[in-house]
Amino acid sequence: MKVALFVPCFIDAFYPEVAIATLELLERFGLDVDYPQEQTCCGQPMANSGAHAEAAGAERVFTRSFAGYDYIVGPSASCIHHVREHMTAIEQTDEVRQVRANAYELVEFLHDVLGVRDFPWAEFPYRVGLHNSCSAVRHLREVSMSEVSGPQFSKPLALLQGVKGIEFVKPARPDECCGFGGTFSVTEEPVSVRMGQDKVRDHVQAGAQYIVSGDMSCLMHQQGCAERMKADTRFIHIAQVLNGARE
Structure with missing residues (x-):
C-alpha cells in the first residue's frame, strides 16, 4: 500500500x-x-x-x-x-x-x-487519563458517546491497552469538550479557559499523572491551563506512547 x-x-x-x-x-x-x-x-x-x-x-x-x-x-x-x-x-x-x-x-x-492491538516495544508505567477530542468522538466516531445508548467502545483505549504498565483512570465527564475548539479559543477566550480548567481538574481529581490524546491541539490548550493552575499533571500524544516513549 x-x-x-x-x-x-x-x-x-x-x-x-x-x-x-x-x-x-x-x-x-x-x-x-x-x-x-x-x-x-x-x-x-x-x-x-x-x-x-x-x-x-x-x-x-x-x-x-x-x-x-x-x-x-x-x-x-x-x-x-x-x-x-x-x-x-x-x-x-x-x-x-x-x-x-x-x-x-x-x-x-x-x-x-x-488491525493492530499489541505494541510490544511500548511501556508506560503511569496513571493515564484519556482525552477524546470532540472531532474524534462526534465526527470520526472513534469513541462511543456517553449520551447515546448502545455498546460502549473506544478505539484509542483498545490501542493503549496493548502498552505494558499503563493504568487508566476515568474522568467524571469523559467526552466533555476541553474548550479549545480551534479559533473559538481566541474569539471566546474566557469561556475556553474555564472549560479547559474544568477538564484538567476533572482528570487530576481522577488521579491522572498523564493526559493522553490523539489531538495535540487539545493537549496544548489543556497544558496551558494546567501550568497556570499549577496542576500536577503532564501531557503526551498517543503516538508517542504507542511508539515507546517513557515520559
Whole structure:
C-alpha cells in the first residue's frame, strides 16, 4: 500500500516530536511511508472561521501533495475530519474526492485498517487519563458517546491497552469538550479557559499523572491551563506512547 504522512501545521511548528513518533510508529509495522514535501495546512483554520473560499489555495496544495496515495495518515482528528467532510472550497474532481476518501486519523488507521492491538516495544508505567477530542468522538466516531445508548467502545483505549504498565483512570465527564475548539479559543477566550480548567481538574481529581490524546491541539490548550493552575499533571500524544516513549 502507498501511505503518506500528513503533518498538521501546528504539529509541524510546535510539536515535531509527535510527527516523528507517528512516522516511526507506522514504520514499525513495515510500512514504507512517504512525506510529501510540498504539504502545508489543510485549510481547516480558515474554514472554521467562516472564510470558506479563502481555504481554496491550501486545499489545492493539499490535493496536489497527496494525490495518488492509498492512505493519507495524520495525527489529528479535526484536520482529518476537515479533509473528509469540509474540503469543498475547490472543484470536486475525481482526484479531490479520492484524496478526501483516503484520509485517515492515526488511531483509526491503526485500529481499523492495520488491525493492530499489541505494541510490544511500548511501556508506560503511569496513571493515564484519556482525552477524546470532540472531532474524534462526534465526527470520526472513534469513541462511543456517553449520551447515546448502545455498546460502549473506544478505539484509542483498545490501542493503549496493548502498552505494558499503563493504568487508566476515568474522568467524571469523559467526552466533555476541553474548550479549545480551534479559533473559538481566541474569539471566546474566557469561556475556553474555564472549560479547559474544568477538564484538567476533572482528570487530576481522577488521579491522572498523564493526559493522553490523539489531538495535540487539545493537549496544548489543556497544558496551558494546567501550568497556570499549577496542576500536577503532564501531557503526551498517543503516538508517542504507542511508539515507546517513557515520559
